[in-house]
Every structure is written in structure tokens, then in C-alpha cells.
Amino acid sequence: MQILIVDDSASIREITGDILKTSGYSQILTAKSGEEALEILSRPRDASKEKKIDLILMDMVMPGMGGIEACRKIKENERFHHVPVIMVTAIKDMEMLKLAFETGVNDYIQKPVNPVELLVRVRSALSLKSEIDKRQDKESELLDLTTELKETNEKLRNFEKAIHDMQIGLTIANPEGKIIYCNPAEAKMHNYSPEELIGKDARIFAPEKLWKPMERKKLKKIDSFRRETSNVRKDGTTFPVQLLSDVVINDSGEPIAVITTCEDITGRTKAKQELKDAHDKLEQRVKERTEELSGTNTLLREEIRERKKVEESLRLSENEYHTLFQQFSALLEAIPDSLILFGPDLNILWSNHGKAKIFGLKQKQARGEYSAIVEKIYEDSDDWPVKKCFKSGKEESDEVSTEDGMMLNIRAFPIIDEKGKVSNVLELIIDVTEKASLQAEAMKAGHLASIGELSAGVAHEINNPINGIINCGQLIEKKLGQTEKVEELASMIIKEGKRVAKIVKALLSFARNRGDKVEAVSLETVLWESLALTEAHLRKDGITLNIDFPPDLPLVTANDQQIEQVFLNLINNARYALNEKYPRDDKNKVLEIKAQTLMRDKKLYLRTVFHDSGPGISKKIINRVINPFFTTKPPKEGTGLGLSISHGIIDDHGGKLTIESKEDKFTKVIVELPTREEMQ
Template sequence: MNKKSILIVEDEKIISKDIKRILIKFGYEVSGIAVSGKEVFAQIQKHKPDLILMDIILKGDLSGIDTAEKIIERWNIPIIYLTAYADEQTLQKAKTTIPYGYILKPFEEKELYAIVEMAFHKHKLEKKLIQSVEYTRNIIDSSLDMIITINKDEKIVEFNRAAEEIFGYSKKDIKEKPFNTLFSKKEQAAEILEITLKKKKSTFEVMNKRANGELFHSFFSASVICDHQGKTIGIMGIARELTEQKQSEKKLRELKEAVETLRLGVTITDINGKIIYTNPADAELHGYAVQELIGKNVKIFAPKDLRRRTSLKQIKKWTGLIRESKNVRKDGSIFPTWLISNVVKDNKGNPIAIVTTCEDITERKEMQKQLLRSERLAGIGELSAGIAHEIRNPLGNISSSAQFCLNKFELNDDLKQFLEIILRNSENANKIIKELLDFANPRTISLKSGNINEIITEVIKLVSPRCLESNIKIKINKDENIPEIMMDQKWLEQAFLNFVLNAKESMPDGGILNIESSFDPHKKEIIIEFSDSGEGISKENMKKIFDPFFTTKTNGVGLGLSLVHQIISAHRGKINVYSIVGKGTKFVITLPVN
């Protein structure tokens, strides 16, 4: 263990040698003996002693007290004064150098030992205290949070670097300024002090003010500072600026509002598929309320035959998954969707969530069908027109020749009968050609304002006698408040008549025909329904009923519903068909009001 070294400053040789003897006796090392201030400085530079025994009265220009002042200023070495003088004036002057003790000459050996040991102990404690203060200061200054302390007079006494940077004040400039200087409203500062003194601690979200007058939000936590007796001597506040957080919260609110108002469905799940967010559009699209979906597995949207387990390994490889699929609603109905999924990753690149947008593409699919159908019909129409023109002329010649023979010559009954058969079949063939030409030629729509109910009434007048003959009861339920629309009455009458006649033919043994009209104010659509209790249509035939030349009748051409589809499409309407074999068929026509 290293011995403590002591420098003796004493101009009386006998006394200095005696002090040296005593110190060595007690296990100390004497680094040297100096008799003047100048010698002291040289000895310190050379030996760097741990303590100095300093006589107050020295030879030369510098007294022991003057020398001590310079030592403390430059080296901070503990000093014990040796003096034969204990007058009040000398003691007061010596106090200014904060000595570690006094010893009056002459003194006992143990007395010197005790004072030296106490000086070393005191110095050790002070070094620890300084280190502790420096450590605390480093912690305070390295904190990213603002740390501010105030005294009982509500004046600022501590202001760390973070506070300097954020508020824009230097510690020197803000020290001893009122605490309320840091707030946009003085009442906020007063409230913090009042509640903190009352409850010993408090937290607030406040509006602060920088040195340049700029305002900012902060989260302010305050607690009282007490002395060793538990008496409150001040308050310490720790504050964190919330400007970025507030901006982020604002952006999140704006983003949420944007997503909430989207008509596109948006759902966010964790990597296990649990729904953590869904917007109203996605919930409504699937027939749920938002609250019903939170916490559920996203597979709730998928039909059972399409449910697949996706591993974390697969998810990590996703860079965006785009696909056409099918989703299922709460009521069990299935509809086509366009899905886009993206993975949300943390700072380390690990997946933490999946965002999926969902679009109902029912209308798009229907439009695609309509487009394909229109292209197919256009081709069939051109072919039909060509065939009709090619057949019509020879057919006319056949019909005219048969008529000429009947009128010009005296024929026996058998020949007349054969010629009449030729004429009848020629007329039937001509009717088919006319239907072909009607189908091939584009509909000329002449729009006028009118009421759908009037068309229904006219159609009923035309078919009632035939329906009565076939034992078919017609039930009518018309919404008398439906608005008028722009329409071609002639063509819509033909379309509705076709629906009624088809229903009649599907009920050879009689039945019930329901005709209803209604108005959907939300979609701004008029709805017309024709439902019968007839034979129904098989699933296989349902796909083909609007195709030209498709028919299940023995004497039909198969152009009726194709023409109807053209008429309704020309009015920007839609036809939906629902049928169960053996129970009946329902045609639902929707026509836009605008």
C-alpha cells in the first residue's frame, strides 16, 4: 500500500525536523520541507504531495495563507495550517482558503496524527462527493429530457443541456428567472407548482414558450425536492417535447380519417391473421359492424374452400400480393374481390402486420361479361343480317310463285293444299327473318319522360285474357310514388311483355305471376320484378338464357331474351335472374332514375 506523502512548510528548522520525525513515525512519507511560498510551488511540481502542513507565517513575499490560495486554485491539495497565532483576524483570513484543519504550536504527537488523519478522511469524502456531483451533472446534461429545478422562490436554479437546446436559453441567461418564463400562460406554471407542492408529484401536458417566442407542447412531470429533514426546498421538473409526437398524431388522425372515408375496404392484421383494424367500408362490404371484426381472424372473410394457412416464412418473402379472389359476407353470400396485401415491417425488417385492401368487383365482372356479350352479339348480329338478306329474296320468290299458281291455274285439291303449306311456311320463315333483322339492327331508342307503372298496366291489359285461359293468376304490387324516368315506352313494353309471356309458358298447368315495382332512394333505382311459380330454369341453362338462338321451346327461335337484354342495356339497366327448378323463376330489372 502506497504511503501518503506530506509536504512540510515551516521556516523553523527544529520544528520542521520534529514534524518530519512524527510523520514518519506514524507511517507517512515526507516529500520535502519548504520555507517559503516559492519553494512550495517547486516542491509541488516535483513531488505532488497528498497533503501540506503550512505555517501561516513564512519568509518572503507570500504568507502561508497567500501561498495556500494559489495552491487551492491550481492543485486543490488539502492544507492544514500550523500557527503559533490564534487571533481572530488571522483565523478569519485563513477560513477563506477552506483549510482542512488548524494545529497550534506547540502540539502533541497524537494531536498532529489525529488532525492529519481527519484531513485525509475529509478530503477523501470531498473527492467522492465531487465525483458524485460530476456524475449526477453528467447524467443530467446527457439526458434527452429537459431537467429543470426551481427553489422555494419559484426561481430557476438548474437547467440542463437538453433544456438549453429546446428552450433556446443558456443556463446563465435563465438562471434565477421566474419559472413561469418557460410557459405560454403563467397560470399553467402556477398550477404545476400548486398541485406539486400539495401532492408531492404531478404530471401535465403543457404549452411551453421558447426564447424566440415560439410555442410547443411538452409532457411535464414534477416532484418536490426535500432536505435531509424532509423539508421541501424546491421542485424538480422533467419535461419531454411533444412537437414531433403531436405532428405524428395529427398525421395519423388525418390518415385515419382518409382511410375511414374510403369506399375501398382496408383491413390490418397481425402476422397471425388477427384483425387489429378495419375501416367502415370493409366492414360494410362484408355485412359486419367494425366492432364485430376487431380481434377476429381475417379468415372470416374467406369462403371455407379458399382458406389457406400462410407461414411466417412465406409472409417474409411478400413484396406485395395482388390477386383476384372471392370473399364471403356475414350472410354467407359470396362475391368477387380484388385484393392487394402488403407487409408492415419493423426497423429490423421483421414482419409485424399485414395491410390488405379489398375491392368488390361484382360490377366490374358484370361489365366484362356485358362487353364480351356485346362483342359476341355484334358478331352474331352481322352474321344474322347477312343470312336474312340472302334468304329473304329467294323466299320472296317462292312465296310469290306459290301465290301466282293458286290465283292463275285451276288446280286439284291436293296441289292447292301443298301450295298453301308452302305459303304458310314462307310466312313463318319471313317472321323469323324479321326477328333476325330486328336483332341484327341496333335499337333506336327514343327517350321520353314516363312512368313504369303505366307500362306494366298496358302489358297486363294485353296478356290478361290469355292468362285467364291458362288458369294463371296475376298479382300486382305497384309503388305509386316511384319517380318518372327517361325511357322508350314502346321498347320497354315489348321487353316486359316478353317476361310475362315467358312466365306464362313456364306454367302450362296454371300458377301465379307476381309483378312488383318499387323505388330505392339510396341507389336512385327503379326495381321491377317478374316472378312465377313455373318450372324454373336449370343452373346449366341459366348461363345461356340471354344468348341468341338459345331456346328450350320446340317452336322458338331463341331471340326473345336476347332482344330484351339489348333493350334494358340501352336504358342503362340491369337484369338479374333467380330460379329454382320446380319452384319458379324471378327476373329483377333495375333502371336508373337519372
């Protein structure tokens, strides 16, 4: 860690440097003015040779550029705005200190410097700087992961569109001959809708005289087969087609599906017939007009050339269709997520390589009985989305953790037969372990940032009652002979002492890590603990606070620390908005917080509304403000994660977070949580 000391006094620079060096901080730089400090920061640095500056100790009053102006210029620079600045000064003027904090100062120390206090403040600032650096690294990783996920989803959508828009008919049937998928081109060719065909016998397309049962033994011996025949439309009319079928075999040698492409060759058949008729005519003419042999031979050569062109076109078309089918199969196998097709007996009919990759199985082990897979995830198989999907006939989903520490998103999609029953289920399994880990790290970083922001306000808030206690104690010494006055002073000591205890209790409560534990929680208690940590900032900014919490509100089941983090974020956002619209004291600079119960869908909810009279949010961006990394604040004042994390916390509690706003008028953030009784 490298620390820059800026002071016009050489002795103070030397003393401060010695204190830090004796405590293990050996990398010390010094500057005697604000101008020199900026020059040091602006020097080009070789990342492999010279360390970056992690902390600045700045004197407030110096010749030339003072500490406040130097701090402002440092914070305006994108390279240095995350570097913490501690102001070292003998000035006790609160307005000057307030101005210093507004320029970006993170903390201050009174001269003469107490070595213990100096080291404590330095360690705290460096610790916060380290956590912020880690948070930025995690945010960058999360952004990269989100971009990769978007690209994968786009590829999948393009693949689905290609199959849907393909002009060649495509049908997938199970070994029993039941249709489990057909594209729109196949259905339109036979005057059906795709929904009508799902679950029907694939022989519905063939004339009854050609119906033959599909036998597994024969399918095992067939790889692929091509034929020309006639298919039957829904209205009973027939038309010529060319069919290309491929049998999908599992690792055990068992057929699991037959994929067939169908091309309407009405035009091609007509061309063949015309070619045949022309050939017959030619032969007849040869017989009848031998004397015109020369002219007839010329015509014959022309007809042969035309026939070769048609045959070559047919051959190229067949190759294109076969290539498209191979690409379709390869694309399914290339998807990194697990795709599994289940039959009614819960056996795996087909799966891609993604399943073997996620569960660490060989491809041969990845087919067959499902039990080995389910037992890795569920103690009770009835909770398995595939089993629930067979019962409900609807899409089912779940997100689970395995004993190996993986986080999996599991979705099951029903395939309905002609009787309206589920004939098969397609399961999609996505490994979201890394994404969940990054989200947890982002929430933890947000919590640590909140603690850092509150530290200065809490220190100031504690200092006032402490001074009151000391003053009252001194007066008691002088008033020992005046019993009535002593009693009054003693009451003031008790009151101020309780105030200190309340602030310390609130800070400890917020800083304590409770994990994901949930319990019965009073939102009024959570609100007052949040205000105990932010009231000093609100009062300093001249913000009027109106609280309306009716008595006997029901409890909610929640993690009180997470809900407090949400409340702190909403209060700080409102404070920022009010200060942006009203830089100075104003009668309209008001934050209202109200609570009430409401019924929705026969359930009792507790609604908390945070209403500020700030600049509001424009209609163009109001639907984007809860997106990760979206912020209207300058880069050095916000990460864009606060509202996104808050929305996720409320959603995880079964609640709802909504925003109403009118530009230049107000913003209302509404938090609705189900009451404890409803969540039991």
C-alpha cells in the first residue's frame, strides 16, 4: 500500500511518515502543496514497476492551492476518484468541514494528530479502498458473464427461428411412431396446424394401403433412408413427395427417434413426366420420320441436355437438405446447457453432450434411467420439475443446489399428444453457479459500501451526545448544592447516554452478518434502525422527515439485515434526489415514509412507501432504473447496483418493489411484503 502525505510543514510530513512507517507502511510519498500532489498523481506509471497511490493524507490550509481545492481536482479525475482522502486540519469550523466532505473527502483528523487515531483511520480507509477494488473487479466479471449469456441466447433464438422458418417440412417421431415435433412448413404442406399433429401417428401422412407398423428391430438396422412416394393432405388429396429419414440411436443401440424431412416435388414430378412424354414423342417421330434423322438427332441431344440439367438440380437439392439436417443435429449437440427428452416412463429418450458435461458422466452413462441424476439433486423425486410437468401439463421450473456446490436452473417443457396428455417432457438444465456467486458478491460489496458511507455520519452523531454528557457532568460538579438542578442534569445525562447506546446498537445490528436467516420482523423497528444510521445526514442536509406508521402493524417473515439494506438504499437515493433539486434548505425538501396494510389476491400485504419531492424520473428511463449498472448519478457517485440489489431482495422475499414518478414533481418507491401469517 502506498500513501501520499500532503502538508506545507516539513516537520508534520516527517512525523506523520514516521508514525506510518513504524506501523509497517513503508511506501510513503510526500508533497508540500496541492500543486505538487497533483503533479505526483499525474506522473505516468509503469504498472510492473511502480505501485499506485492507495490513500492521501491532505492538509486543509496550505499556500497556493489548499486541500479542499486539491481534493476537488483529484475526485474529478476518473483515475483517482476512488482513492480515499483523509483531511488533516486544526480547523474546527463545521461549514469548512462540510465543504470538504462535499468535494469528496472521506474522513478527517484534528491536529495535533493522535498516532493511534491516525493509524485507525488509515487502516479503515485502506480496508474500504481494498473492498471497493474487489467490488469493481467482481462487477467487471459480472458484466462479462452477462454479455456472454446474451450472445448465447441470441444464437439459440437464431437457431429456433431457422428451424421455424425452414421451407422444407421436418417431423420428429418417437420409436412408436407418434409425432413429437413438426415445423410450420410440414403442417402447412398437409393443411394442418402444428398443434393438430403433435401426438398423432406419423402414418397419418401416408395412404392407408401403405400403412405398416413401425418396429424397433427394423429401426435398429436402418441408419437413414430416402424415398419418393405420395402423401395425403387433411382433405384426402394426395401429392408427390421426397422423404429423407434418419434414425437416432442411443449409446445402447436403441432407436429413440426418427427425424424426417419432406419436400413437395409436385413440380419436379411434372417435369419428369413432361420429359418422359417428350422422350416418347421423340421415339415415335424417329419411327415415323426416319428420313428426318438429322433434325431428330439434334432435337434429341437438346432434350437430353435439358434432362441432365434437371437431374443435376435434383441431386444438388438432395445434398442441401441432407447437409441442413446434419447441421441441425450438430447444433443441438453444441449447446453447452443440458437438453434431455423424457418418455412417459421417465426414461431418457435423447440427450445432448451438455448433460454429460454438467453431471460429470460419460455419454453412455448419460442415457437410460433418470434416477441416478435425480438422486444427485432431490431427496423427494416428486419435487423434480420433469415429474411435476408430466402431472400438471404445464411448464415447471426450479433452482437448486447440488451436494457438489453447483447452482442449477432446471426447466421442464411438456409435449402434448392428440388426446391433450403429456407424451414427453423436454428438460433444460443451466449451470448458474458462477452467476449466483457474482450476484452474492455484488450484494456483499453493496453492504460494505453502505457501512463506509454511514461511518462519518455515525461518528458525528455519537460525538454530539457524548459532549452533552460531559457538559452535564461538569455542571453537576458545580451544582452539588442545588438538588433540583442536579436531578434535571442527571436526567439529561441518562437521555444522552441512551441516545449513544441506540446509535451504537443500530450500527452493530447493520454491520453484523446474519447470512440468509429469516424470522418474524417488525418493519417499523427496521425503519428506525435505518434512520438511526442516516438521520445525521438528513438533518445536516436540512431534509424534513415525516413518518406515518400505524400501531399494531403485522409482522413479516424476512431477513431483517437485507430489508434494512433496502431501506438504507431507498433513503440515501431520496436524500441524493432532494439535494440535487434543493441544494440549500427549503420547505419542500421533505421525505415521507408511510406504511399500511392491503389485500391482494386474498392475501394480506404490508406496503411501505418512500415519497420524496425531488426532480423525479423521466418516462424514458423509469423502466430501466432497476437494471443492473444503470444509474443517473455521475460515475464517482454510484454503481447502478443499489436498486437492482434491492429489487432482487424484495423479490426473493415474495414481495414487490415498484416505482412511480413524475418528472420535476416527485418519486415514490413502493415496497410490498407478504405478512408473516400469509407466508406460513
